[in-house]
Amino acid sequence: MRKNDPQPPVSCSDYSLWEKRMLTATFLITVTLSLLSLSIGKYPLTPALLLGGDPQAVRVFLTLRVPRTCMALLGGFGLGIAGNVFQTVFHNPLASPDIIGVSSGASAGAAFGILFLSPGIFSGSSPGLSSGGLPVTLSAFCGGLLAVILTLALGSLSRGRFSAGKRDASIVLAGIAVHSLAQTLLMTLKLLADPEKELASIEYWLMGSLGGISLYRLPASLIIGVFSALGICLLHRQILLLSLDESESRMLGVSVGKLRLTVLLLATLLTAAVISNTGLISFIGLLAPHTARLLTRSSRFPTLLLGGLWGSLLLLAADILARSAGSGELPVSIFTSLLGAPFLIWLVIKGKGEP
Amino acid sequence: MKKWISILMVLTLTFSVAACGSSNAAPVESEGTSQTQEGIEAEAEASVNEQTIYPVTLTDQLGREVTIEKEPETLVSGYYISTSLLLALGCKDRLIGVEAKAGSRAIYRLAAPQLIDLPSVGTAKEFDLEGCAALKPDLVIVPVRLKDSISALEELGLTVLAVNPEDQKLLTEATLLLGEATNTLPAANSLIRFQEEQLALLADALKDTEAPSVYLASNSSLLSAAGPEMYQNSLIANAGGSNAAAELTGDYWAEISYEQLLAWDPEYMILAADASYTVDSVTGDPNLAGCRAVKEGHVFQLPDAIESWDSPVPGSTLGNLWLASILHPQEYPEAQWKDAAATFYETFYGFTPDLENLYAEE
Numbered sequence: 001m002r003k004n005d006p007q008p009p010v011s012c013s014d015y016s017l018w019e020k021r022m023l024t025a026t027f028l029i030t031v032t033l034s035l036l037s038l039s040i041g042k043y044p045l046t047p048a049l050l051l052g053g054d055p056q057a058v059r060v061f062l063t064l065r066v067p068r069t070c071m072a073l074l075g076g077f078g079l080g081i082a083g084n085v086f087q088t089v090f091h092n093p094l095a096s097p098d099i100i101g102v103s104s105g106a107s108a109g110a111a112f113g114i115l116f117l118s119p120g121i122f123s124g125s126s127p128g129l130s131s132g133g134l135p136v137t138l139s140a141f142c143g144g145l146l147a148v149i150l151t152l153a154l155g156s157l158s159r160g161r162f163s164a165g166k167r168d169a170s171i172v173l174a175g176i177a178v179h180s181l182a183q184t185l186l187m188t189l190k191l192l193a194d195p196e197k198e199l200a201s202i203e204y205w206l207m208g209s210l211g212g213i214s215l216y217r218l219p220a221s222l223i224i225g226v227f228s229a230l231g232i233c234l235l236h237r238q239i240l241l242l243s244l245d246e247s248e249s250r251m252l253g254v255s256v257g258k259l260r261l262t263v264l265l266l267a268t269l270l271t272a273a274v275i276s277n278t279g280l281i282s283f284i285g286l287l288a289p290h291t292a293r294l295l296t297r298s299s300r301f302p303t304l305l306l307g308g309l310w311g312s313l314l315l316l317a318a319d320i321l322a323r324s325a326g327s328g329e330l331p332v333s334i335f336t337s338l339l340g341a342p343f344l345i346w347l348v349i350k351g352k353g354e355p
Numbered sequence: 356m357k358k359w360i361s362i363l364m365v366l367t368l369t370f371s372v373a374a375c376g377s378s379n380a381a382p383v384e385s386e387g388t389s390q391t392q393e394g395i396e397a398e399a400e401a402s403v404n405e406q407t408i409y410p411v412t413l414t415d416q417l418g419r420e421v422t423i424e425k426e427p428e429t430l431v432s433g434y435y436i437s438t439s440l441l442l443a444l445g446c447k448d449r450l451i452g453v454e455a456k457a458g459s460r461a462i463y464r465l466a467a468p469q470l471i472d473l474p475s476v477g478t479a480k481e482f483d484l485e486g487c488a489a490l491k492p493d494l495v496i497v498p499v500r501l502k503d504s505i506s507a508l509e510e511l512g513l514t515v516l517a518v519n520p521e522d523q524k525l526l527t528e529a530t531l532l533l534g535e536a537t538n539t540l541p542a543a544n545s546l547i548r549f550q551e552e553q554l555a556l557l558a559d560a561l562k563d564t565e566a567p568s569v570y571l572a573s574n575s576s577l578l579s580a581a582g583p584e585m586y587q588n589s590l591i592a593n594a595g596g597s598n599a600a601a602e603l604t605g606d607y608w609a610e611i612s613y614e615q616l617l618a619w620d621p622e623y624m625i626l627a628a629d630a631s632y633t634v635d636s637v638t639g640d641p642n643l644a645g646c647r648a649v650k651e652g653h654v655f656q657l658p659d660a661i662e663s664w665d666s667p668v669p670g671s672t673l674g675n676l677w678l679a680s681i682l683h684p685q686e687y688p689e690a691q692w693k694d695a696a697a698t699f700y701e702t703f704y705g706f707t708p709d710l711e712n713l714y715a716e717e
Contacts, residue, residue: 197631214613
């Protein structure tokens with residue numbers, strides 16, 4: 001896809017300035033939204049209550065409101081940069097975490113957890129009852145990871161049949177097969193589920209929500225997420241080389257197979273760490289990187305960061321709406337699509353992000 | 356002439372069946388009433404009115420007019436609430452097919468174990484048209500959500516009634532409908548009288564009490580709440596509570612957040628009978644440590660050892676009584692609902708319930 005991109009502008013320094021400006025602006029909007037997210041919610045929190053040390057207000061703020069805001073901020077960032085990685089590695093503008101089966105694997109894993117792992121199994125160590133708590137989170141995480149490992153293994157089996165330049169195509173094909181398998185598994189699990197109990201939980205998980213996020217569920221995912229995100233940022237130069245033809249990358253001294261494997265696993269870990277906690281969140285992985293690219297028209301490091309920030313911004317805004325638009329909690333995916341799609345369409349029609 | 360003789364025969368038969376029907380089905384009300392000659396005559400007359408004369412045309416809960424040619428000897432029920440209703444009406448021996456997963460219903464094991472081995476006609480998600488037709492029942496009872504299957508069943512020559520027992524009023528309607536369709540109106544009326552009497556007694560006992568706030572959570576998650584338009588709201592109201600989730604809209608379970616639950620800070624938390632989580636997991640949840648119901652040990656689960664009283668089954672009245680004894684133990688003591696429950700199951704289902712063990716063992 002990089003080949004079809006418009007040529008970079010004449011002066012590189014201009015570009016940097018524009019990138020910096022975009023980054024700063026997006027960062028400022030994200031900070032504002034974070035503050036807004038901290039101040040909006042169903043529990044009547046006021047600065048006076050918090051400063052006055054009201055124990056319940058402080059507890060709500062620290063164990064629910066702050067973790068939820070962090071999850072939206074970091075989760076959106078994670079999905080944004082993971083999406084960028086998938087699109088770059090597969091030379092495919094439509095690539096999203098699901099192209100190698102992360103989301104569908106995680107969905108099947110979550111459904112499995114909801115059906116067969118009772119929350120009681122970890123009751124001592126795992127609070128958090130919404131959507132089944134830790135067993136479901138773990139099961140979703142393992143499901144997503146398992147699907148990707150299967151995809152990569154199948155992709156490497158077909159090594160001989162694809163020419164060097166088409167190796168990623170074999171992974172995409174394997175991903176489609178694994179995706180269908182996971183969907184079939186999900187369908188079977190849904191059929192087994194009691195419509196009153198588990199089916200409702202599965203359906204709600206598939207729509208995504210940050211309503212069940214609390215301090216007690218965050219740390220493990222946070223560590224995995226931050227570790228993978230850092231890895232992706234550090235490897236950003238090499239990831240860009242992967243966007244070239246495989247033979248060209250090889251000439252530049254890149255160990256394509258190993259690098260691709262590492263990068264895909266990092267992006268998968270990142271995605272799985274987020275969605276295993278929140279349920280499926282649609283569109284951010286696809287939309288945020290494109291928005292960033294359309295705005296900066298480059299694929300350098302600032303664009304990766306900008307994509308992440310756009311992910312944060314979108315998820316924060318969607319989550320604020322999800323918790324305040326209705327009398328209860330609404331699924332967050334409704335709003336990520338609702339907010340993101342028109343903006344992307346506007347960017348596509350406008351066509352240029354130059355100053 | 357032949358016609359007159361047959362009418363006369365039907366009437367005679369009607370009288371004799373009615374006499375034994377009413378004496379079996381209404382032991383609740385006979386207590387304390389003096390049986391004068393007039394009273395007996397009035398009852399006999401009422402019993403005549405309670406007989407169904409076939410063919411009968413009934414309007415089902417989809418508003419369809421259905422003609423039942425003769426008293427149905429064999430029944431298929433595709434919904435657990437109508438199956439439970441048919442048991443209460445004394446039709447257990449007429450059932451030849453029931454909904455799927457019958458084995459998971461404790462009430463069937465207690466009242467009519469033979470139901471568990473009957474052929475399954477599927478679920479409300481996936482109704483087994485051919486399986487149902489193969490049983491050749493005289494009457495098929497399906498929930499309204501299966502309305503798309505009804506015309507197919509009728510084309511197969513079956514008589515189908517749709518029921519929609521989703522709240523107390525609709526349950527009463529469904530009770531009368533099935534009573535009339537299966538010629539068990541005396542039992543149906545007796546069942547409705549029992550429910551009305553118990554609720555009247557309850558309302559009387561609770562008339563001077565204050566309503567504590569009650570949060571009722573769904574089977575799937577603690578953070579899935581019953582709003583004011585749901586059937587479960589009447590459970591809370593009848594038991595003398597006020598719904599903590601009164602601000603929710605919509606007639607289905609609404610997802611909420613911990614924050615919202617803490618903002619409502621209910622005095623009582625009641626978990627649905629078939630909840631997939633436990634009271635312990637709620638009281639042990641650190642996110643809820645500051646919540647009033649948790650601090651005061653007011654987290655309870657609706658009993659599930661017999662049936663789930665939080666769905667509109669005939670025994671759901673007992674759920675109101677149970678909850679009242681939790682919320683207002685002084686005004687409505689535990690013994691009172693247990694008496695009512697024992698009478699109910701002995702009268703309508705023919706078994707003595709074990710009210711010491713209210714929760715099914717996992």
